[in-house]
Amino acid sequence: MGQMIPDLNPRATMEFKTNGVPKMPKPQYDPKFTDKVIAATGPHAHPRLAQIMPSLIRHLHDFAREVNLTVAEWSAAVDLINECGQMSNEQRNETQLLCDIVGLESLVDEITSKMLATSTAETPSAILGPFYRSDAPFLPNGSSIVQNLDPSIEWYDQAIADSAFLTGQVLAAGTGAPIQGAVVDVWHTAPNGLYEQQDSSQPEMNFRGRFTTDEDGRYSLYALRPVPYPIPEDGPAGRFLKMLDRHPHRPGHIHFIVSAPGYRPLTTQLYDDRDKYINNDAVFAVKDELVVTFQPREGDSNAKWSLEYDFILGRE
Structure with a gap:
């Protein structure tokens, strides 16, 4: 699978102040995006899912914005979870181990x-x-x-x-x-x-x-x-x-x-x-x-x- 966290060029993901100290960029994300995803849940959704999914989605989206999660990093995480599932069987549960x-x-x-x-x-x-x-x-x-x-x-x-x-x-x-x-x-x-x-x-x-x-x-x-x-x-x-x-x-x-x-x-x-x-x-x-x-x-x-x-x- 290769590295789970890809090596990224820091200059590609950071801005630099004039004194050379790096800082994370502050992109302007769509402030209404998360609310749109939450609102997509229909009126006949499973009651427990309807209760917990808004919180899960909000936390996930806030996390992604907080760390400026990249497509490469998200893809590596998906590969990690997929590999855990593929390795799991009756004798070993790799996803549970994670x-x-x-x-x-x-x-x-x-x-x-x-x-x-x-x-x-x-x-x-x-x-x-x-x-x-x-x-x-x-x-x-x-x-x-x-x-x-x-x-x-x-x-x-x-x-x-x-x-x-x-x-x-x-x-x-x-x-x-x-x-x-x-x-x-x-x-x-x-x-x-x-x-x-x-x-x-x-x-x-x-x-x-x-x-x-x-x-x-x-x-x-x-x-x-x-x-x-x-x-x-x-x-x-x-x-x-x-x-x-x-x-x-x-x-x-x-x-x-x-x-x-x-x-x-x-x-x-x-x-x-x-x-x-x-x-x-x-x-x-x-x-x-x-x-x-x-x-x-x-x-x-x-x-x-x-x-x-x-x-x-x-x-x-």
């Missing part, structure tokens, strides 16, 4: 969560991320989402060192009552920082599983302490990140979707407090309430660490 690195998904997640919340006690949400798979296997409580761990695997030693037992309850906001039959959908990367669909050496659905809470609202499973990893840099979103001179790393985290009939599903992430990227997340998703501390685990040959975390769901 939204992540500019903070848009984290922002709309926070807006939606606060709009729908029925209690301040609810567990905070966090972004879904581009590597979710909806068909993870259901596993019995107390089982492991780590498949085929073999000493020949490159990251075997780290997996053993980071082996962890996770447990907790799913509770109702307000009453604190345990929710039986809640589904806890969990996934994270391997110690090499790759989700299983990114890594052909991993078994299908490795580090993924769904668990159903018991009569006490409790879930339990074996997993690993999460590791930091870079978001994919081999596509347009990665190239864009480099052009912004930003690092691509996410702090180590474990994804969860917790759902139960009558309650609002919770999509969130738990972050390991040992991670150096906790305060510098490439996608701006970390919240203080979701930063956790793993504790050493004694007397369990399957885990070196343990974490207990309760999820609190609000009513629909």
Whole structure:
């Protein structure tokens, strides 16, 4: 695709004062143009679109005028979005990744969560991320989402060192009552920082599983302490990140979707407090309430660490 932001001759886009200091030109744009575009929406438009499109159009047009957006720059942005869509599939959502690195998904997640919340006690949400798979296997409580761990695997030693037992309850906001039959959908990367669909050496659905809470609202499973990893840099979103001179790393985290009939599903992430990227997340998703501390685990040959975390769901 070439460069997303074309190299422009500054003398072609700037005027110069007599002292040589550049200034942006001040072209006289049609002051009625934006109103014409907004007025074009018909009386039978979708109600929500009729509500939000005037604001979107006005912000877009104001942005274009503010930065003196050129045809070449607009075309490069269109190419970027097109390439993201062309690269997206069931295993990777590049357009969503682009939204992540500019903070848009984290922002709309926070807006939606606060709009729908029925209690301040609810567990905070966090972004879904581009590597979710909806068909993870259901596993019995107390089982492991780590498949085929073999000493020949490159990251075997780290997996053993980071082996962890996770447990907790799913509770109702307000009453604190345990929710039986809640589904806890969990996934994270391997110690090499790759989700299983990114890594052909991993078994299908490795580090993924769904668990159903018991009569006490409790879930339990074996997993690993999460590791930091870079978001994919081999596509347009990665190239864009480099052009912004930003690092691509996410702090180590474990994804969860917790759902139960009558309650609002919770999509969130738990972050390991040992991670150096906790305060510098490439996608701006970390919240203080979701930063956790793993504790050493004694007397369990399957885990070196343990974490207990309760999820609190609000009513629909």
